[in-house]
Amino acid sequence: MILYFLLAVGLVTALWNLYYKHFWAKNITVLLRFETDALYAGEETKLYEVIENRGAMPVPVLEVGFHTRKELDFAGADNTNVSDYIYKRDIFAVLGRQKITREIPLKCTRRGHYEIREAELATHSLLYRKRLGKELESNAAIYVYPRMANVSDIMPLCERMLGTLQCAKRLYEDPFAFRTIRDYTTDDPMKAINWKASAKTGTLMVNTFDSALSQKAMLFLDVEDSGILKYQDLVEESISIAASLARRLLRRGIEVGFCFNGSTAAGQESGFAPTNKKEMLIRMERMLAEYQTVNGAHPFGAELNKYSVPADTLLIFITKNLSLALFDAIKRRAGESQTILVCPVYRGEALQGEFSHIKSSKNVRILVREVDRE
Secondary structure (H helix, E strand, O other), rough: HHHHHHHHHHHHHHHHHHHHHHHHOOOEEHHHHEOOOOEOOOEHHHHHHHHEEEOOOOEEEEEEEEEEEOEEEOOOOOOEEOOOOEEEEEEEEEOOOOOEEEEEEEEEEEEEEEEEEEEEEEEEEEHHHHHEEEEEEEEEEEEEEOOOOOOOOOOHHHHHHHHHHHOOOOOOEEEEEEOOOOOOOOOOOHHHEEEHHHHHHOEEEEEEEEEEOOOOOEEEEOOOOOOOOOHHHHHHHHHHHHHHHHHHHHHOEEEEEEEEOOOOOOOOOEEEEEOOOOHHHHHHHHHHHHOOOHEEOOOOOHHHHOOOOOOEEEEEEEEEOOOHHHHHHHHHHHHOOOOEEEEEEEEEEOOHHHHOOOOOOOOEEEEEEEOOOO
């Protein structure tokens, strides 16, 4: 009797393991999604892990794992290992027709485009004699834009130079930009007379309008870091300055263009001409989020003449690789245009040696931005 009982138990176990092997994952779904599509470096968000069993058969032990780039910091989260990537694995007991949602807090420490392309499922057969696994596709993705840098020392200079451009060039008046009413002079055309105001005052009065001059700025960003010694901190500061200036200038109603020398995907432009469209800022921020320094960069001097801009455009160059040769190339590109040159350096390291001969001029102003070493 005992022998028959043991044979029956063994047969049932074998049949159950065979059935379980083929059908345990049939009704299991795993959804990974971030709380938001985009945010800035240094900010926090959440990753939602949703496990659903749409069948009646329970899964007593279900392991759910995934991996992504280690710059996403799952600080304080259990079951997390970090090497070249960050690996996260959680264990659930899932009953039939049950849905489990888990919130995983995370901090986005660096800019980038982060994706979780697959989730790995695993369970065990009866008596834990065999491990069963399956992979599910995932489309969880998030853009981490460059961190917001403090540009309070650069913006006043931008506004001053833009104001100089505004006063230096007089364009046609904008008929939709009404300014005030003044007395008529013999130089004014008859169509400018405000007859209602003239009737009230008893003298001829004319309307005046603001200039139709549109303010423009063009940002040139240098991300080249090709030397034996790498200066990642300075590259990241350059990227943050460019993105922050673009945000601030667009917020002031100034048209902004952008060009950088980072290697991009085939067919993708590395910049755009000045525009006031907000979607171009998003395009720029995504472009900088996707750029990885390991992909390299083109020589900065070759990018300076890539985009043609009007003579009344403020030019802003951001580079850590300042040299006499590059400075001469920038001056040739600038011509008579108002120009700002921003140079990130490590704290305590001023422009020395050959750089001591590089000075601000009438239309080219140099700003040195000190950066702490990480």
